[in-house]
Amino acid sequence: MVTQANELIEARYNLTLGEQRLILTMIARIQPNDEDFKPYCISLIEFAEFLGINKNHIYADCKKITKHLLEKSC
Numbered sequence: 001m002v003t004q005a006n007e008l009i010e011a012r013y014n015l016t017l018g019e020q021r022l023i024l025t026m027i028a029r030i031q032p033n034d035e036d037f038k039p040y041c042i043s044l045i046e047f048a049e050f051l052g053i054n055k056n057h058i059y060a061d062c063k064k065i066t067k068h069l070l071e072k073s074c
Contacts, residue, residue: 014072018051018065025050 015023025047029040048058 019069021051022047022065
């Protein structure tokens with residue numbers, strides 16, 4: 001079960017499908033007993049398979065997705 005703040009749910013309307021999937025993938029990795037902010041990682045191969053990205057474009061596509069997410073930060 002995943003609990004999300006309303007702000008996070010509403011913010012998804014301003015995200016591309018790839019950006020949404022990246023955030024949701026990372027949220028799913030958070031454990032209920034986590035009390036601190038911890039770094040979480042996802043491999044590019046795993047992420048590319050999840051998005052259906054062509055393996056020849058993994059780095060360019062992932063760079064574009066993460067760059068756009070960083071530009072949307074508060």
